[in-house]
Amino acid sequence: MIKKDILILGIESSCDETSVAVVKNGREVLSNVISSQIEIHKLYGGVVPEIASRNHVMNIDGVYNEALSKAGVTINDIDAIAVTYGAGLLGALIVGVNFAKALSYATKKPLVAVNHIEGHIAANYIAHKDLQPPFACLIVSGGHTALVEMKSYNERKLIGTTTDDAIGEAFDKVARECGLEYPGGPNVQKQAQNGTPCIKFVDNINAKKDTFNFSYSGLKTAVINYIHNKRQKGEEINVPDICASFENEATNQAVDKSIMAIEKLNFDKIVLAGGVSANLKLREKMQTQAEKIGAKVYFPPINLCTDNAAMIASAGYYNYINNKSIVDPKTLVPTSNIAL
Ligand code: KG4
Ligand code: ZN
Numbered sequence: 001m002i003k004k005d006i007l008i009l010g011i012e013s014s015c016d017e018t019s020v021a022v023v024k025n026g027r028e029v030l031s032n033v034i035s036s037q038i039e040i041h042k043l044y045g046g047v048v049p050e051i052a053s054r055n056h057v058m059n060i061d062g063v064y065n066e067a068l069s070k071a072g073v074t075i076n077d078i079d080a081i082a083v084t085y086g087a088g089l090l091g092a093l094i095v096g097v098n099f100a101k102a103l104s105y106a107t108k109k110p111l112v113a114v115n116h117i118e119g120h121i122a123a124n125y126i127a128h129k130d131l132q133p134p135f136a137c138l139i140v141s142g143g144h145t146a147l148v149e150m151k152s153y154n155e156r157k158l159i160g161t162t163t164d165d166a167i168g169e170a171f172d173k174v175a176r177e178c179g180l181e182y183p184g185g186p187n188v189q190k191q192a193q194n195g196t197p198c199i200k201f202v203d204n205i206n207a208k209k210d211t212f213n214f215s216y217s218g219l220k221t222a223v224i225n226y227i228h229n230k231r232q233k234g235e236e237i238n239v240p241d242i243c244a245s246f247e248n249e250a251t252n253q254a255v256d257k258s259i260m261a262i263e264k265l266n267f268d269k270i271v272l273a274g275g276v277s278a279n280l281k282l283r284e285k286m287q288t289q290a291e292k293i294g295a296k297v298y299f300p301p302i303n304l305c306t307d308n309a310a311m312i313a314s315a316g317y318y319n320y321i322n323n324k325s326i327v328d329p330k331t332l333v334p335t336s337n338i339a340l
Pocket of ligand 2: 116120141274275306307
């Protein structure tokens, strides 16, 4: 018997990207349409939840039609619909979830609930066709900083998490203090490329402790205090140096903890996931440090690091084929905060 290909339609609306994708067998992207609201939210220095929800409502129909037509399929060819149900902005999630529920109900296609972070991890399955669990995963996004052990496609164990802020949140706050536009992370990276990491903000004490947990609020506050102090004294601030120094300390902590986990828990692979995994310094350092201890590093291409529906469809595929998280379209509830 010839095994039939499985096509998953993915839907993502947890923050400021409306995205719909069609993915074959969890790994092959047939389409991945992303309507980004960055230009709109830039005007306010960050994502305005109410505006995000309204734009999702306006965009989702068009994005859905474009995703099907770019993939060269109709809804009849789709095996299951996968949607991000959390974590994220509640009003934004409601739009994607309601769209998916209605579509599933009307077409009688199974509905698969996907944890947004599960999606970020799955971006790596699209990029690296040979990648299979088990592996260690460093999740670095706007809302999360965590180390997890992927035991299988559907089983995760939390190794460590941030005790306060997420790394992406710290990048965005530092950018704002430096007068850089939203989204802060890529702009901090750009500035850092012209600076030197000559300012010491905090000792990386946390990394030396016997814990896999992270902390970013101390570093964030130290940078903010440094800038305020300079301004109070009427002194100029050197944005490239501040960005380079912050980026250096932020990425050192992420890498140190990951290497500690690889060594102590005997992993041979470390996988990076989430928006901050687009950071070039983080990639470079992780590659160098992991190589020294014989571990292999995986990260998604830049376009799959930030929010997109292809990663949701890929995660949805592994839920679907393993009969996990298949939910009733009448009762799925979007949830702003869910555990990893
Ligand atoms: O994963 P993501 O798209 O959204 C969440 O699920 O949170 O991550 C967005 C975060 C933002 O904080 C953004 O500033 C950060 O990822 N980011 C970066 C870079 N590109 C995006 N941070 C550092 N360097 C980058 N190149
Ligand atoms: Zn995300």
